[in-house]
Amino acid sequence: MREKIIESCKKWGADLVGFAPIDRFCADSAVRKLMPEAKTVIGLGFRVLRGTYRGIEEGSTYYQYTTMGVENMEETVMPMVQVRLSMYLEEEGYLALPQRRHQQIMAESDSTNPEVAYDSVYRGCTQETQMNFSEAAVLCGLGEIGMNGAILTDEFGPFVRCCFVITDAELEPTPVKEKHLCDRCGKCIKACPGGAISENGELDPWQCAVYYNGANGTKNPFMPPDAFADFENRMDIIGGRARVDKDTAPEILQNIYFYPPAQHAYQCSICGRACDMSCYVHLEEKGALTKAFKLPFRRRSEWKFSEKDFE
Numbered sequence: 523m524r525e526k527i528i529e530s531c532k533k534w535g536a537d538l539v540g541f542a543p544i545d546r547f548c549a550d551s552a553v554r555k556l557m558p559e560a561k562t563v564i565g566l567g568f569r570v571l572r573g574t575y576r577g578i579e580e581g582s583t584y585y586q587y588t589t590m591g592v593e594n595m596e597e598t599v600m601p602m603v604q605v606r607l608s609m610y611l612e613e614e615g616y617l618a619l620p621q622r623r624h625q626q627i628m629a630e631s632d633s634t635n636p637e638v639a640y641d642s643v644y645r646g647c648t649q650e651t652q653m654n655f656s657e658a659a660v661l662c663g664l665g666e667i668g669m670n671g672a673i674l675t676d677e678f679g680p681f682v683r684c685c686f687v688i689t690d691a692e693l694e695p696t697p698v699k700e701k702h703l704c705d706r707c708g709k710c711i712k713a714c715p716g717g718a719i720s721e722n723g724e725l726d727p728w729q730c731a732v733y734y735n736g737a738n739g740t741k742n743p744f745m746p747p748d749a750f751a752d753f754e755n756r757m758d759i760i761g762g763r764a765r766v767d768k769d770t771a772p773e774i775l776q777n778i779y780f781y782p783p784a785q786h787a788y789q790c791s792i793c794g795r796a797c798d799m800s801c802y803v804h805l806e807e808k809g810a811l812t813k814a815f816k817l818p819f820r821r822r823s824e825w826k827f828s829e830k831d832f833e
């Protein structure tokens with residue numbers, strides 16, 4: 523049954539399949555609350571197309587990463603495999619509970635999800651139990667957590683998205699990977715156009731939301747020269763130096779949509795996850811990734827507009 527699951531999920535579109543027995547999750551884990559009789563968590567990893575990041579790397583296309591690398595992965599490709607796997611498990615007489623990211627629902631009352639419009643997020647939903655996706659990815663043997671909190675896989679580095687199916691079927695575990703990819707080089711931190719990751723790797727979600735959506739004019743080809751005209755600190759915003767919080771970030775976000783959003787509240791990523799791209803380049807240069815390409819990801823120096831264009 524385990525081999526059939528791996529073979530089928532790969533045929534349906536998953537790239538990575540891993541199995542975590544329930545005893546890898548602590549006694550108060552959300553997984554146990556979600557399904558008290560659970561025996562296994564099945565982790566599914568999906569590559570995010572390198573070509574969609576390349577569009578942002580070169581400044582040639584932005585929408586494709588958001589729609590094909592985020593929206594369609596989360597809303598179509600990944601749920602399709604989860605549902606088919608879950609139907610197979612239930613056909614075999616086991617319970618199956620798919621777990622996909624709650625993109626617009628969060629337990630925190632003062633945080634946000636940079637990938638979706640800040641005003642589409644339902645905050646403080648503590649009654650809705652949510653499993654820890656990063657922890658589950660590691661426990662399923664899919665990869666390790668990098669310094670900035672991203673899941674890093676041997677095959678695709680940080681260019682991957684994960685979802686899960688909890689089941690009462692007992693399946694042979696996948697070994698948990700020893701940490702070997704992240705060398706704490708700090709390149710993910712330096713690459714962020716808005717300084718959203720602290721020196722110790724902690725992500726500020728509001729800072730990230732503002733710069734994910736393109737507040738840094740030196741990396742945003744869609745920003746008009748008079749952007750943020752009513753903001754006293756407009757040059758700090760445009761230069762990536764402004765510090766924001768839950769009160770000031772929404773004001774900037776209301777004035778930031780120079781490019782149309784995708785569906786399901788997904789906002790177009792203008793930073794293109796520069797943190798992940800930088801990490802990918804680093805891992806590729808080190809020869810740490812098992813999935814090789816004919817040409818390197820980064821082929822020329824990084825481009826940047828001048829702040830003078832906005833003065």
Ligand code: SF4
Binds near residue numbers: 704
């Ligand atoms: S860029 Fe360096 S520090 Fe950041 S996650 Fe990747 S390997 Fe780790």
Ligand code: SF4
Binds near residue numbers: 718719796
């Ligand atoms: S590079 Fe983009 S996704 Fe990464 S931390 Fe900065 S704003 Fe967020």
